[in-house]
Amino acid sequence: MSDANPARSIRIDPDTIEYYHGSDDPWRLGRVLDGDWDEPEGRFEETTVYRSLRARFLEGADWAETELYAQYRDRLERGDPYWRCTTEAELEAYFERIDALYETVAEEGYRSQRELLADDDADPRGENTDAVHPVVQEIGVNVYRDGELVKKGAGFHRLAIAKLLDLEAIPVTVRVRHADWQAVRDEIRAASSRGELSERAESHLEHPDLRDVVPERWRRSRAEPTTGAEHEPSRTDDPDDDVPVPQR
Secondary structure: OOOOOOOOOEEEOHHHOOEEOOOOOOOOOOEEEOOOOOOOOEEHHHOHHHHHHHHHHOOOOOHHHOHHHHHHHHHHHHOOOOOOOOOHHHHHHHHHHHHHHHHHHHHHOOOOHHHHHOOOOOOHHHHOOOOOOHHHOOEEEEEOOOOOEEEOOOOHHHHHHHHHOOOOOEEEEEEEEEHHHHHHHHHHHHOOOHHHOOHHHHHOOOOHHHOOOOOHHHHHOOOOOOOOOOOOOOOOOOOOOOOOOOOO
């Protein structure tokens, strides 16, 4: 298991996520795995979800003209419906919710699961698909040995919308880290000064998955590494480490 708090999201530019993992790839929250699993299934912008949302929101297509609609309609007709859409009425409601989500993000900005939980009118629990708590139901990513962030788990629609709206930053939850990448975290956490870091660790000091272990002054002084300074973790993106528990 990683030293990182699995309930703490990190903020990234959505355009940094270029690839995605398939259903058989590792996903368990907080896990560290060695081996050659860090190979993506494909490019995110070639997925049916992304292409369909792009056609809808940037090209003005009707949902019925998109690949995603055709895919779910065909499953209904075969008697093997997508679990969210077991009837024609549910299928139509599903696409209406995507429209509503796009409009909300475009008009009000992207809100994290924590922010939604704090809003009595925006309880996200009904949309929970693969997490024990909405806080860890942010867009999911895995981290490869070189630090690359690759889509895995919840949030395909949200990531597509963030990309289409050209958002600057969104929260994501890290699910699985490659053991080689975890070694970078471990090295930085153990170092008492930047001068002790390997060239590899030094090159990743600005990585979003290292913000909780890299002291702020190390990032400010990259041109002149400090030596002998006491190691102090930097603040995280989310200053509130408590996991809110829905009361209703």
